[in-house]
Amino acid sequence: MNQRPTLEELMDLIVEHAESQEHFHQLDNPTYVKRGLNPHCGDEIELQLIVEERIVTEASYRGTGCLMSRGAASLLCERIIGQSIDEIKNHETSVLVGFDSSGFSIHRQFCARLAASILKEAVSQS
Numbered sequence: 001m002n003q004r005p006t007l008e009e010l011m012d013l014i015v016e017h018a019e020s021q022e023h024f025h026q027l028d029n030p031t032y033v034k035r036g037l038n039p040h041c042g043d044e045i046e047l048q049l050i051v052e053e054r055i056v057t058e059a060s061y062r063g064t065g066c067l068m069s070r071g072a073a074s075l076l077c078e079r080i081i082g083q084s085i086d087e088i089k090n091h092e093t094s095v096l097v098g099f100d101s102s103g104f105s106i107h108r109q110f111c112a113r114l115a116a117s118i119l120k121e122a123v124s125q126s
């Protein structure tokens with residue numbers, strides 16, 4: 001991406017991901033299962049990962065939440081497949097999710113960061 005997407009373009013991408021069911025499912029025998037809550041909005045997301053030799057080979061999420069939290073969770077799942085646990089531990093949440101949420105309201109930033117925060121917590125002891 002050469003140009004920074006506008007907030008409107010970002011929101012379109014997030015909505016598209018929130019509506020997609022691609023990463024919204026249960027994995028068989030996940031290596032990591034971690035649930036998190038965003039009390040500011042009521043979003044509740046559970047992340048599931050399959051990790052082989054410290055590389056994420058599958059990622060999915062479940063739960064209920066607003067468009068922003070679900071779209072960000074889906075984007076996160078798509079981006080982290082193929083990444084190593086060490087890369088994930090070293091990256092900021094905005095890098096993990098693939099977009100900078102700082103242009104959004106504080107309320108929406110909590111939603112945007114929820115899945116990446118859960119991911120960070122899930123791998124923190126690894």
Ligand SMILES: [Zn+2]
Pocket residue numbers: 038041042043065066067068069111
């Ligand atoms: Zn939310």
